[in-house]
Every structure is written in C-alpha cells, then in structure tokens.
Amino acid sequence: MTMTVARPIKALAVSLLLLGPASAAGEVDRVVMKEVAYGPKQIRVHVGDVVEWQNQDIVAHTATAMDKSWDVDLMPGRSGGAVMKVPGTFDYICRYHPTMTGEIIVEP
Template identity: 40%
Template sequence: MLDRRQFMLALAVGAYAPPLRAETAARPIHRVEIKGFAFEPARIEVRAGDTVEWINRDFAPHTATADNNGWDTGLLKKEATGRLVTTQPGVLSYHCAFHPHMEGVIIVVA
C-alpha cells in the first residue's frame, strides 16, 4: 500500500508522462500491375486516403498519368513502382504517357 508521500510522487510523475496515442490501422495499398502493355486491373475502387501503387512488369518504360495532368508517377522502368495517395472521392482516369492506348480508372469513394 502506498503512503501519502509515495502517492503524491506517483501522481506528480504521472502528470508529466507523455500522452498515450491511439494506434490507427494502416491504410490499404491497392496494387496495379503494368504488364502486356495494360494496367491490371484497369478499373479499381478505393477509399479516400488509400494508396494506389503501380508496378511495371514490362521491359518497356511506362507511366500512370492523370488524364487531366493533375498527377503522374513519373517514368517507371521494369520492376519500378509509383504511388498515389487518394485524397477525395471522385473518378480518376489515367493513361500511360508513352502508350496512350493504355488506360485505367480509379473510383475513389468516401
């Protein structure tokens, strides 16, 4: 049992302890593979705040570039990855800057 002095010391030390932080679950990463000159899957649905990751499995370089030019992964050589963190609901259409016939869509929901 604590005496009064021990209790006061424990109380004072507790007052200076750092606050506990709630752990939050990591947001999902949705992978899109680039292979055979196509995005697989070509259409994905994610939540706002999730990450989309592209990985290039082709020998040719590719990009994932927003149709409105609002974002771009940059040049992705074989086995390179690029990421986009989605921020708000909407439809994000994209293509490869080198091969415009390669198209994809990200549906971002709240």
Template identity: 35%
Template sequence: MRPGRYLLAMATLLFGMMAVPAHAATIQITTTDLVFAPAEVSARVGDTIEWINKDVFVHTATALNGDFDVAMPTNKTVTSILKKAGTVEYYCRYHPNMKAVLTIAP
C-alpha cells in the same frame, strides 16, 4: 438529464472512443504487356496505390484531369496516396492505348 440517460450517453461516448478507426488499404495496379491490370479499380481517399511495372518499357499513370502523373521505371514499384475523391481516367503518356479508370470514394 435523468440518470439512466446520462449513463447511456457516457456508454455511447466510451464505445465510440474504443471503436477502431478504418485503416487505409494498399491497392496494386500492375503494368504487363502494355496493359494496366486491373483496368478498373475502386479505392478510397487515403488508400495507397502501388504502381508495379513488370513490363520491359517505362510507363506513366497520367490522369486526364491532372490529378496525378506517376512515372513507373521498368521493373520497379512506385507508390502514391489518393488524396481526392472522384472518378479518374488515366493512361500512359508513352503508350496512349494503355487506359484505365480509378474510382475514388471519400
């Protein structure tokens, strides 16, 4: 390897080591008046979802494909970390008319 290429390779390696890794985001999904808000959310694997129940009823966020089933007590916040990519439709087991979609990128 020529000296110029060696220096370029070393500089590239050092720059790559200094790059700041992407941090996971925290995304809030709220239940109010028997509705998930927002009804459509985009996230990434590793992101945290804060399920905030501001309703007077207990709710769940239950994935149709079985990926998650989160119980949300009244006036509480529950967190979960996204572990799998894909588009997940979910609903409340107690109020099946409450529906939403979570799109999770790798």
C-alpha cells in the same frame, strides 16, 4: 493435437476481425503494368488509400491522371504510388502508350 492447432487459428480469426474496420482507409491498392495494360484496368479505392503501380514490363510506363493531379513514371521493374486524396472517378493513361488506359474510382 487437434486442440493445440485449433486455438491459434481461432485467436487469429478474432484479431483479423478487430483489424478489419481500422485498416479500411489508408491501405495500399496494387495495379500491375504488364503487356502494355493496367491490371486490373479499373479499381475501387477509398480516400486516403495509396494506389501502387508495379511495372512488370520491359519498357517504361506512366500512370498519369487525365486531370494531371498525379503522374507516376516507372522504369521497368520499378514500383511507385500516389495517394488518392479526392473522391471521384479518375481516368488515367500512360504518356508513352496512349492506348494504355485505366480508371480509379475513389470513394469517400
């Protein structure tokens, strides 16, 4: 019994190791909009990643880059994303709630 359980777990661990480096770029990083705040407020991603916001509030929010390079406008319950194409530090706000701020650090 123990042997039949152990084998699949070992095989899974090996396949996860193989997937690790290949999935480093182009992954989806999620930020929740809840109680008029972004969570987490600051995230670190890589060029080519998609940052996806999920609006879990009962009011609309946006994720709007201060340099206007992206603008995601979400009704309550909706999700939407933007591809991070350029490395750097990007501050963003909600256009409807100027005190709602976040930061994305895009690494090369």
